[in-house]
Amino acid sequence: MIWQFDFLILALGVICALASISLKDLLSAAIVFGAYSFLMCLLWTEMGAVDVAFTEAAVGAGVSTVFFLAAVFHTSRIVQPRRRGRMLHKLVGLAAATGIGILLISATADFPNWANPNSPASTHLSPFYITETIPLTGVPNIVTSVLADFRGFDTMFETAVIFVAGLAVVSILGRYGRRLRDYEPSPVGEDVAHQSPIIQAACRIFVPFMQLFALYVVAHGHHSPGGGFQGGVILGASFILVAISYDLRVMQRRLQERRAMLFSSLGVLIYSGIGALCLLMGANFLDYSILHTILPATSPIMARSHGMLGVEVGVALTVMSIMVIIYVNVASYGKSDRGL
Amino acid sequence: MISPEQYPVLIVVIPLLSAFLISILGGMDKRFCYPATLLALGGSLAAAVATLCLVADHGIIHYRMGGWAPPFGIEYVVDYLNALVLVVVVFVAFMAAIASKVSVEEELPHKIPQFYTLFVLLTTGLLGMTITGDAFNLYVLMEIAALTNYALIAMGRKRALMASFNYVVIGTMGACFYLLGVGHLYIMTGSLNMADILNILPHLYGTNAILVAAILMLMGAWIKMAFFPMHGWLPNAYTYAPSATSSLVAPLMTKVSVYIMIRVMFSVLGAVYVFKVLPVKELIVWLATAAIIAGSLFALAQKDFKKMLTYLIVAEVGYMVGGVWLATAQGITGAILHIVNDAVMTLCLFLFAAIVVHKTKGHQLSNLQGLFKKMPITMAAFAVGALSMIGVPPTAGFFSKWYLILGGIDAGQWQFVVALLFSSLVNAVLFFRIFEIAYYEPESAQHGHGESVAIDEAPLSMLLPLVVVAITIILLGLYSGEIVTTFIQHAVPAGI
Numbered sequence: 056m057i058w059q060f061d062f063l064i065l066a067l068g069v070i071c072a073l074a075s076i077s078l079k080d081l082l083s084a085a086i087v088f089g090a091y092s093f094l095m096c097l098l099w100t101e102m103g104a105v106d107v108a109f110t111e112a113a114v115g116a117g118v119s120t121v122f123f124l125a126a127v128f129h130t131s132r133i134v135q136p137r138r139r140g141r142m143l144h145k146l147v148g149l150a151a152a153t154g155i156g157i158l159l160i161s162a163t164a165d166f167p168n169w170a171n172p173n174s175p176a177s178t179h180l181s182p183f184y185i186t187e188t189i190p191l192t193g194v195p196n197i198v199t200s201v202l203a204d205f206r207g208f209d210t211m212f213e214t215a216v217i218f219v220a221g222l223a224v225v226s227i228l229g230r231y232g233r234r235l236r237d238y239e240p241s242p243v244g245e246d247v248a249h250q251s252p253i254i255q256a257a258c259r260i261f262v263p264f265m266q267l268f269a270l271y272v273v274a275h276g277h278h279s280p281g282g283g284f285q286g287g288v289i290l291g292a293s294f295i296l297v298a299i300s301y302d303l304r305v306m307q308r309r310l311q312e313r314r315a316m317l318f319s320s321l322g323v324l325i326y327s328g329i330g331a332l333c334l335l336m337g338a339n340f341l342d343y344s345i346l347h348t349i350l351p352a353t354s355p356i357m358a359r360s361h362g363m364l365g366v367e368v369g370v371a372l373t374v375m376s377i378m379v380i381i382y383v384n385v386a387s388y389g390k391s392d393r394g395l
Numbered sequence: 396m397i398s399p400e401q402y403p404v405l406i407v408v409i410p411l412l413s414a415f416l417i418s419i420l421g422g423m424d425k426r427f428c429y430p431a432t433l434l435a436l437g438g439s440l441a442a443a444v445a446t447l448c449l450v451a452d453h454g455i456i457h458y459r460m461g462g463w464a465p466p467f468g469i470e471y472v473v474d475y476l477n478a479l480v481l482v483v484v485v486f487v488a489f490m491a492a493i494a495s496k497v498s499v500e501e502e503l504p505h506k507i508p509q510f511y512t513l514f515v516l517l518t519t520g521l522l523g524m525t526i527t528g529d530a531f532n533l534y535v536l537m538e539i540a541a542l543t544n545y546a547l548i549a550m551g552r553k554r555a556l557m558a559s560f561n562y563v564v565i566g567t568m569g570a571c572f573y574l575l576g577v578g579h580l581y582i583m584t585g586s587l588n589m590a591d592i593l594n595i596l597p598h599l600y601g602t603n604a605i606l607v608a609a610i611l612m613l614m615g616a617w618i619k620m621a622f623f624p625m626h627g628w629l630p631n632a633y634t635y636a637p638s639a640t641s642s643l644v645a646p647l648m649t650k651v652s653v654y655i656m657i658r659v660m661f662s663v664l665g666a667v668y669v670f671k672v673l674p675v676k677e678l679i680v681w682l683a684t685a686a687i688i689a690g691s692l693f694a695l696a697q698k699d700f701k702k703m704l705t706y707l708i709v710a711e712v713g714y715m716v717g718g719v720w721l722a723t724a725q726g727i728t729g730a731i732l733h734i735v736n737d738a739v740m741t742l743c744l745f746l747f748a749a750i751v752v753h754k755t756k757g758h759q760l761s762n763l764q765g766l767f768k769k770m771p772i773t774m775a776a777f778a779v780g781a782l783s784m785i786g787v788p789p790t791a792g793f794f795s796k797w798y799l800i801l802g803g804i805d806a807g808q809w810q811f812v813v814a815l816l817f818s819s820l821v822n823a824v825l826f827f828r829i830f831e832i833a834y835y836e837p838e839s840a841q842h843g844h845g846e847s848v849a850i851d852e853a854p855l856s857m858l859l860p861l862v863v864v865a866i867t868i869i870l871l872g873l874y875s876g877e878i879v880t881t882f883i884q885h886a887v888p889a890g891i
Contacts, residue, residue, distance in 0.1 A: 159575075162607035166582055175595075179585030183467055208460040208469045212523065212535040215411070219516060219539060222418070223546030226509040227556070313422070320418040327412050334397070340404045342462035 061101055068094040079134045085123035092116040105280040106198045113288040118378055121295055125386040192359040194277045202282070203363040207341050211326050214283075214370050218323050221377035225316070228384045250301070258300035265293040273371045277360060283370025290371065291378025303387055312383050315376040322373030326366045333362075399449060403458045403471050405442040406481060407523050410435045414515040421508030428511040429496055435515055436489040439522065443481045450478040451881055457528070465528070466588035472528030476731065476886035479878070480525050480654050483735050486867075487646050487742050488518040490860040495639035497854050498749050502637045503550055510550065514643060517543035521651050530577045530663060531587045533655065537573065537619075541566050544648065547640040548632050558631035565618060565628040573615030579608035580663070589662045596665060600672050605664075609673065612659045620652030620712050623686030630693075630705040634758070638749035641701070646741040649708055650734045653715045657731070660719065666888035670722045680808050683717025686710065687814040691821035701748050701758040703825065704741075707784065710818050711737050717811050718799045726802025727887045728879055733795035735878070736783070739867055740792055743780030746861045747773065750853040766833040769851045773858060774833060776865035781826035783868045786819045791871035798879075 071091035078084040092115030099108035167174030184197055184205065194200040202210050269289035276282030298306035330341040338345035343362025344355035353361060397405070413435030421428040449456060450473055458471040473481070492514065503510050520540030527533050545566070549559035581587060583604050584595040599605050621629040633645050660669045670676055690710025697703035715737070718730030748758055750773055755762040767774045783792035796815060803812040852858060871878070 158607050158610065162579060162604040165602040165604035174582075175585030176582060177585070179595075180466060181585075204461060205463050205468050206531075209529075209532055209535050212532075212539055215516065215519075216535070216538050216542060218415075219513070219542045219546070222509055222512060223542055223549075226506055226513065226546050227549050229509075316422060317419060320415045324412070324415040324419070327408065327415065331408060331412060334401060334404065334408070337398075339401075339459055339462045340408060341460055344462065 057101075061098065064094050064098050064101070068098065080132060081127045081134065082124065082132050085120055085127060088123065089116050089120035092119070106196075106202075106282070106285075109280050109285045110288075113285050113292070118288055118292055118295065118382075121292075121299070122381060122385055125382065129385070129388050191356065192363070193356045194360050194363060196277055196279065198280070199276050199282055199363060199367075203366055204341075204343065204359055207330075207363075207366065210370070211323075211330065211341070211366070214323050214326055214373050217377050218319055218373055221316075221319055221380040224381050224384045228388065254300045258296055262293045262296060265296070266290060269293065269371075269375075273367055274364070276367055277363065283367035284374055286367075287371035287374025288378060290375040291382075294375075294379045295382045298382060298386065303383060306379075307383070310376075310379055312380060315379045315383075319373045319376035319380065322369045322371070322376065325369030325372065329362060329365050329369070399445070400456075400458070402442050402446045402449065403456055403473050403526060404460075406439050406446060406485065407519055407526060409438040409442065410515045410519045410522070413438075414512050414519060417515060418508060418512040421511060425507040428507050429499075432492050432495075432511045432515055433489070436485060436492050436518060439518070440482075440485045440489050443478075443485045443522075446473055447478045447482050449473075450475060466586045466591040469527070469529045469532050470588065471526050472590070473526060474886065475882045476657065477525045477654070479731075479735060479882045479886075480651070481522060483738050484521050484525060484647055484651065485518065487738050488514075488521075488643060490742060490746070490864055491639065491642040491646075494642060494746050494749060494857045494860040496856045498638040498753055498857075501753065502639070506550060510547070510637075510639070513543045513547050514639070517547065517643065521647055524651055525654060528589050528662075529587055530580065530589055530592065533658075534570065534574050534577060537570055537655075540648070540651075541570055541619075544644055547644065548636040550640070551635045551637045554631070555635035555637075558628075558635050562628040562632040565625075569615045569618030571615070572611045572618065576608045576610075576612030576615060579604050579611065583608070589658070592663050593665055596668065600668055605668075606673075609664050609669070612663070613656065616652050616656040616659060617716075620649045620656070620716075621709055622712050622716055623682065623689050623709055626686075626690075626709045626712075629709060630702055633705045633708070634699060634702045638745075638752045642742065642745040642749050645705070645708060645745045646738045649712050650715075650738045653712065653719075653730070653734055656716070657719055657727075661888045666891055670891055676720045676722050677808070679720040680717050680806075680811050683713040683720065684810045684814040686713030686716070687818045691818045694825060695821055698760055699758060700751065700760050700763065700829075701745075703760070704744050704748065707744075707822070707825075708741060711741070714796075714799060714815065714818075717808075717814075718802060721799075721802045721806040721808060721811065722891055723802045723805040724884075724887050724891065725798050725805050727891075728883050729795050729798030729800075729802050731883045731886055732798060732875060732879060736791035736795045736868075736871055736875075739864060739871060740780050740783045743776065743861065743864045743868060744784070746857065746864060747777040747780065750857050750861065753857065754851070754853065760829065760832060763829060763833045764836040767830075769849075770853055771850065773853050773861060776858075776861045778830070779865040779868050781822075781829070783872070785822040785826060789869060789872045791868045791875065794872055794875040 068091055071087050071094060075084045075088040075091060078087065092111055096108045096111040096116060099105075099111060171177070184201055188194060188197045188200045192200045192204055194204075269286045272281035272289060273283055273286030276286070294306055294310055297309065329343070333342045333345050334340045336345045336348065343359045345358070346362055347353045347355045347358035350358055350361055413431060417428055417431050417435075420431070446456065455475075456473040458473075459465065460469040460471070462468070495514070499507060499510055517540055520536045520543060523536035524533050524540060527536065545559050545563050548562060549556050577587070580592055583599055583602065584592050586592050586595060596605065618625045633641050636644070660666065687710045690706050690708075690713060694703045694706035694710065697706060711733070715730045715733050718726045718733065721727070750770070751762055751766070752758050754770070779790060783790035786792045786796040796819065800812050800815055803809070803815065853861070
């Protein structure tokens with residue numbers, strides 16, 4: 056921990072946060088917000104939370120910036136000035152924010168110091184996780200074992216949250232199944248001038264490596280930072296990259312929106328299905344150790360490790376397809392046409 | 396066969412798995428969605444009732460997710476309080492699902508699979524929030540319930556989008572407050588398990604961090620339940636939502652949030668802390684009083700039937716919050732009983748509203764003209780719900796209000812008692828005005844008096860749940876003594 060470095064990151068983060076809420080140009084605001092996410096990612100790496108930093112880099116600085124850009128593209132780039140000055144609203148907002156800020160700062164006085172080994176968080180549950188993870192689950196990455204086994208039930212619902220987010224976008228914007236009566240040409244002309252051969256060639260070279268890396272992240276989540284969420288986002292991002300460098304149609308030839316919807320349900324179904332399988336075999340829900348009776352050549356402990364791999368695959372499938380679904384719907388305003 | 400120890404988890408797992416199956420199979424053939432939804436919620440209801448019986452016979456049930464002992468893993472705890480709330484939640488969802496068939500086909504013909512997937516997931520979220528014994532798991536399920544809720548509301552007509560967006564902004568702040576509160580508790584105690592936190596907290600009661608955690612968690616619950624003056628998002632969101640959505644969320648969202656408030660107060664922070672250490676209980680009863688009076692007055696001013704009902708919800712939230720913070724056994728009993736009763740009463744009124752929207756294509760008060768002659772059974776069932784809202788014995792609403800009034804007298808909080816009586820009076824005015832419109836005013840001015848009107852009842856799939864709910868209201872009233880002695884009196888914390 057180098058406090059000068061942390062201080063610099065934190066200061067830059069605050070500047071980015073303030074800039075992104077005060078910029079009138081939404082495109083710049085989205086980009087500055089991406090920078091903010093990246094600074095947060097650095098801060099988390101500094102704290103040693105590499106898995107979280109990885110997710111923040113992939114989701115916060117990566118795809119969510121693309122989603123914001125697509126949304127800005129279809130709505131308005133410049134914030135419209137309000138005609139009536141709402142001084143009262145602003146004052147009430149300022150007072151509420153200040154009040155909560157004072158509350159939060161007043162609480163920090165009671166907190167243990169940063170990285171204090173005697174803090175409750177380090178002494179209460181952590182020793183158990185640190186000493187027992189390998190004997191009980193056979194997984195070297197403690198974060199993965201906490202995320203996918205000890206608290207795997209939370210992670211199952213987190214995956215369901217991602218699924219719901221995609222489904223919500225589809226149910227609000229999506230028009231498949233409906234006649235495209237109000238079909239209008241997309242804002243950017245359909246001319247080929249936007250299709251740069253350099254970008255396309257770069258994309259063609261880039262995508263296979265991205266996908267390979269994503270699969271590595273999913274499969275190697277037990278041993279190193281990473282796992283289903285990060286791998287799924289990178290996989291989804293590879294499809295989004297195709298959609299940006301070519302257009303949505305080209306991407307949809309590889310992964311149709313309907314099929315993505317199917318995959319997204321399937322992913323969460325794999326996760327909850329593994330849980331339910333344990334239940335049907337007589338153990339508690341998500342108690343993977345019982346799976347050793349059907350998995351060949353495993354002990355109850357290795358069965359936990361394999362069970363985690365199974366659910367991580369489910370997570371990756373859902374996250375990948377939902378990233379694609381959200382991008383397709385936001386970028387094409389629900390029409391699934393050529394997109395941006 | 397599945398052993399009884401697994402019943403608690405089945406309440407959540409059955410609808411969870413079914414939601415994804417509905418999404419997959421419903422995408423292929425949308426006729427599959429409705430029966431699958433009924434099966435899922437029916438299965439969950441059976442598991443919830445079985446769990447309720449287990450709790451009544453053997454006491455509190457603990458269930459370890461993944462076989463890990465708490466506080467290392469997540470546990471489900473079914474005690475006398477949430478066993479009851481679980482049955483209410485899934486019963487309401489089941490009835491709302493039965494009634495949804497016609498209105499979904501009519502209002503959302505292109506989005507049937509999405510609707511039912513979200514509907515079942517929303518129910519899963521509410522059930523998961525109710526059953527869990529882990530403070531962070533509660534937050535995850537809160538996210539599920541909230542996101543599905545935003546989407547289900549936004550599926551309504553034009554104004555629903557804006558209403559839903561307001562709800563997204565405010566609701567996210569509520570969830571964020573709750574999460575920050577849990578974060579503070581984790582930093583201070585190192586645990587996320589509710590029972591574990593409750594054990595560790597007493598030696599930290601004096602610290603500022605715990606005070607902030609308590610404020611944040613309670614604020615989160617209050618925003619989520621639309622406690623006055625944080626109710627701004629509710630009326631429009633529930634008014635412009637599709638009928639089938641409002642029949643599910645209007646009775647449940649606020650009630651489950653009240654349950655969460657009670658859970659946070661008694662099972663995380665501890666009754667001693669919230670009533671003895673925090674010097675705020677009188678202030679909050681005053682706020683609840685304001686909620687009841689403001690909600691009732693706003694309801695009086697409405698011309699839109701559905702919007703009037705939404706303001707009544709704001710008033711009812713005041714009943715329950717006030718009842719809990721009276722800090723007397725009677726008041727807390729009344730508040731918990733009112734969670735049960737109000738969920739069923741509100742369901743009755745919103746099922747009726749769905750029928751009105753289906754039959755007359757609108758939800759203004761003027762749409763109710765002449766309905767007594769056209770739909771006698773529907774109106775009779777609605778009348779039961781309305782009388783229960785007013786608090787006429789032997790309907791359920793009377794008994795919970797009775798406990799609340801007794802609690803108010805015990806605590807010497809007379810302003811709360813006055814507000815309860817005032818709200819009953821306003822409800823009487825409102826509902827008798829509706830009876831008058833529906834009974835005396837002919838459908839339109841052109842029709843002459845004495846003209847016979849053909850009976851035009853609601854479709855069976857909407858009528859049946861409404862009648863069942865009306866009968867339930869009367870049964871809940873008749874058996875309220877048993878409910879209190881078997882369940883609620885064990886849920887009231889000792890020594891207050």
